[in-house]
Amino acid sequence: MVNKPSNFAMLEALQHGMRNDPHMTMLYEYQRPVAAGPLGNVIDLYKEFGDLRIPDWGPIDEEWHVGGAAGIAMTGVRAIARVPSMCVTRCFELVFNQVGKLRHMTGGQVNMPLVIWQDAAGRNPGMAGQHADAGQEALYASIPGIKVVVPSNPYDAKGLLAAALQENDPVIIFHYPAIDGNPTDVPDDNYVVPIGEAAIRQEGTDLTIVGYGPAAVEIKRALPGLEEAGISAEVIDPRTVKPMPIDPIIESVRKTNRLLVVDHGHETLGTAAEIIARVAIAVPGAKFARSTFPDAPPPGAREMIAWMTPDAPKIVEAAKHMVA
Amino acid sequence: MVNKPSNFAMLEALQHGMRNDPHMTMLYEYQRPVAAGPLGNVIDLYKEFGDLRIPDWGPIDEEWHVGGAAGIAMTGVRAIARVPSMCVTRCFELVFNQVGKLRHMTGGQVNMPLVIWQDAAGRNPGMAGQHADAGQEALYASIPGIKVVVPSNPYDAKGLLAAALQENDPVIIFHYPAIDGNPTDVPDDNYVVPIGEAAIRQEGTDLTIVGYGPAAVEIKRALPGLEEAGISAEVIDPRTVKPMPIDPIIESVRKTNRLLVVDHGHETLGTAAEIIARVAIAVPGAKFARSTFPDAPPPGAREMIAWMTPDAPKIVEAAKHMVA
Amino acid sequence: MPEFNETGPEKKGVSRRSFLQFAGVAATATAVVSSARVAMAGNGWTIGLEGVPDERALWMYRTMLRSRWWEEEMKEAFLAGKDGLYGAFHISIGEEACSAGVMAALNEDDYIASNHRGHSHLIAKGGDLSKMSAELFFKDSGYNKGFGGSMHITDVSKGILGMNGIIGPQYLFAAGAAYSAKVRGTKQVAVAFGGDGSVNNGWYYSGLRNAALYKLPMIAVVENNGYQMSMPQQRTNSLINLHQFGAGLDIAHESVNGMDVMAVYAVAKRAVERARNESLPTLIEAKTYRYYDHSGLAGAKPGVMGAFGLPYRSDAEVRAWIAEDPIPKLRRQLVANSILTEEKADEIEAEVRKEVTESIEFARNSAAPDAQAGLQHVFAGSSVSPSQFIV
């Protein structure tokens, strides 16, 4: 067990899956499934599985990758579609009106063993506009029939992808590169992080802080500051956004009576809204706040986007504000 | 002033706009902009404005209607794209990554006088799957740069469309045919219902009921039942979903201490989530509930979809439950 | 039993009782034809029965009849009103030759991805009439357990990846299914059926483009029935012959008379061979016609075949196409070639009618789904919460 970059860890899960299933096929664009591990070992799925199952010549056509993979999945062959980060919604209609609905509208007939590996950008300076977004997992979570997972570290990335590869329902996994800022040991063997299970990262009594993906990385970074401020925070990483594992969060807020949700998505109708709504319905009388990226596209200049992104210092300030 | 179907009322607003702006152009698919009014008078925009400004031969290509209209709007010409109801997200990527972002990512340079007239289906039996959806306004509201309005009656439909036609920002107006179940007088002259202004439909003290579009129609239908049950409900129709006019709702809940949001969209991350989150943050201690369509696609059989749709009887029951 | 519009037959024989009898007589009235002449008749596209096994030809005949009668009887049930039928209903009557001709060239384990006007595709691919009828009745015994209705009927077990309420995705799904066949090395073929309107869509381009790129055993059949709802095809496409699009992708492409099942079969056979043996795609445009309105039953009358009096097309046009009806045309050919006798043909018709009637009886007598069932099948093996209620 050593630290591994999340991309490598995810390729381990895929490699395991493709070795065990002779037909599993991945469509993708340009993120060639090759990565070097910490010990110099290289996974090259293209080399291992070849041009048919890992076609190394994906056109710039995300609707093909998702729509074609859905067609593959409908024939009972497990398919993975890897979609690049700047066009998270290029195939939204296909996911909304087809992938997510087909089982239901056929009365349960259609299995959809489809995993969408959604590379996500995150709030990076200099990319601007379409290349520094985050939070679009909320769009997918809001439509029926799609499971949505967002790992916040390499361990979960591998385990959640491995779990997704066992599902007969479509799963979209949002992979934010920022989660490598949260290094974890990653076993070489295959293992599963169950979909729909939250992780309680720290127990505490003063307030509950919830965040996943890149927000969870910032929450972790905020822990020393919180301790310094004498705040006992219970930290929960839902990991799955749909179906949302709300029970441990509700339980926690019943105890702390304060909920702060941190999210790199937008304020309006980001995942934080759903978490707060569910808890507000279940725990009347609690105090709620969310720290999110504003309802604006990501500007390019470092000064602007850094100021707009919920980070560790802002989380500490928010927590102080809440317990004051 | 007479009752008018909402479609006719909206064509009145468009007719006014197109008469006053010699270049305003509408792209659409098959919903020919022709309607008969209550007195037998007919509006035929195609006849009046001709094949160039109202091309009567729209291909089945919603990305053209929206993307082409965006191109028109970028040249300073006001454009309307009318999108059919079964493919509300066919052009989501264009709206998300282009239409909504262009002003911001160009530092304010790009005006986007674009109105998307989104015909919406609503929870109709027999249509199933892709033709009986509702609530997708939440998807648009969750992304930056788009104003989202949803009228709940013909008067608002005309006035909100007229307001949209004056904006230099993109506006999407969700038109649910069910709002004709809420007949209103509609003046012949042009008028505006300001974007971002909620309507307090009834004052009350026991609980606040919020809903727009088809949910507002059901709330209105529930009023006699509520009265009968001795419940004094304050009823608010936000009419605009983004930017959400939350202040009157917060003020109301400060008074009633109970908020019930009714929505024909899905439970998870539907607009109800955002309304509850905002109010929960502002009014700790209040009691919250939402009555929404479940997180499922719309099934075809009448028995199923009727049972799943929040309607007047369910609203009365929910209100009773909340004040009990 | 449908009859033609009484208001003014413009062709000989249109007032005859059965459309089968009608068209047979119409043909006879024109000339007493030899089997050779029948084979050569038509508008230049028509080819004959040469090389087609009798069994397959008879299968095509029965298949078109099953589709025709099922939709006619379903139309009658809608119009009669007593079953309280509701929901979408896109009738493919007139277009049966496209389905039967293509499916006659396919194997059982090949795939099809269909569209909103797909009843005839499904029936030709082996769809169970009772389950289809029950689905149109929104009954629990229907193919989709009442979840889908007419527009979404699916039978994955028969390679039917489903009808669809959205225009366009079938091209991606069929290309994907073809891709899957290639990965599994099965030599299966996947066919997408779409209307002339579906070519306006980026998914059409994407499906065909990727089939060309990856050399997929995929066939796109564009059923050009001249209209997209009420819009003539010429108004929404700058191409007159839609198959020309294939030239820009460098794939095989051709047009065929979609009112001639043998012509469709011949073209489809070539395409299927190209797909199965060379793993290459084909674009086929079948020129055809829907006798009824786009959806629903405007202009339709009980016992009359075709919808008349619609604002966007002339009755003369409808009649002219009905005169080209592929079913009597094939019956004529089969009888002229002694593959069928008139008596045997009548017998088949009777069998088909019985099967259809029984399927509707089955639907009528089936139970409606539970109201709560709609919470199921969002995900496998679980239910979503009834969030419409506050508890």
Next chain:
Amino acid sequence: MPEFNETGPEKKGVSRRSFLQFAGVAATATAVVSSARVAMAGNGWTIGLEGVPDERALWMYRTMLRSRWWEEEMKEAFLAGKDGLYGAFHISIGEEACSAGVMAALNEDDYIASNHRGHSHLIAKGGDLSKMSAELFFKDSGYNKGFGGSMHITDVSKGILGMNGIIGPQYLFAAGAAYSAKVRGTKQVAVAFGGDGSVNNGWYYSGLRNAALYKLPMIAVVENNGYQMSMPQQRTNSLINLHQFGAGLDIAHESVNGMDVMAVYAVAKRAVERARNESLPTLIEAKTYRYYDHSGLAGAKPGVMGAFGLPYRSDAEVRAWIAEDPIPKLRRQLVANSILTEEKADEIEAEVRKEVTESIEFARNSAAPDAQAGLQHVFAGSSVSPSQFIV
């Protein structure tokens, strides 16, 4: 001042100091050419200066130089590091003839919609170098006030509908702008620029298809530089000549040598006339090359033009394309035709270099935007709330 890769010149003259001098000498070394022979030289596509006003030819020369120097100097600034430049940077060096040749055929009020590799489009359409430099420095004085960076530069006042970080929408925007011109009766033309990768996309089909359908004065220029990131064009497209796609839409279409500005101009002129006079679209494929990596500066060195040692292409390939560089080619032609003297050419070069240097100075000395500014410009005249803070 960029120089060629020192590691191993494979063509005569590659170690010369200036790429302009180099290529000039390389040409001279090959043969002393007459003006007529220059005009006829090249690979068959090349046409000469006949009928091109001197002024326009000189404009093309200066335009290509401005683009080349601006990107070279910006590259140097990125590599030097002292300005701490960051963000996306897609260099169009090598492709300048496509921009200059097309824009020479346009009027000032015509529209262009560009892509991620659009600096040269913008400069040719009249983009202000200082505002462009400042945008790459993410300064408040930049075109986009630091909101956009390299990939989103826009100048609506000059008909520049913007670069774009997403592949494909330019075809819809240009078709829309052309539609708008038609509605206003202005005879303006709209041009979409995209890479060979952008043709994979449904929006390409949709933009062109609707331009054909509505007869729009729209031109699509596909700059086929042989790669989509590291993927050779041949692997992602079954077409060898991308312009063939136009055949399937029944629109005018042709390929042109994108390394020959006069050839591009000639093709563009025909397309612009077709658009302006007949209101018809054209698909142009310009075969060209980017000397640098897809984005960023892998393999790039200070003072050396081109990126070498990249895994997906050979250095020999890069050098072969650089040997076809359109700027010295035009200089040669202009001098041979006495439209330019060597001295005047050097003078122009000096002027351009000064302009570029000043633009970078301007950027360097400009102020960064306020951190809070990002809350603006979501909607006209209002700000969104700073929801990252709890108050």
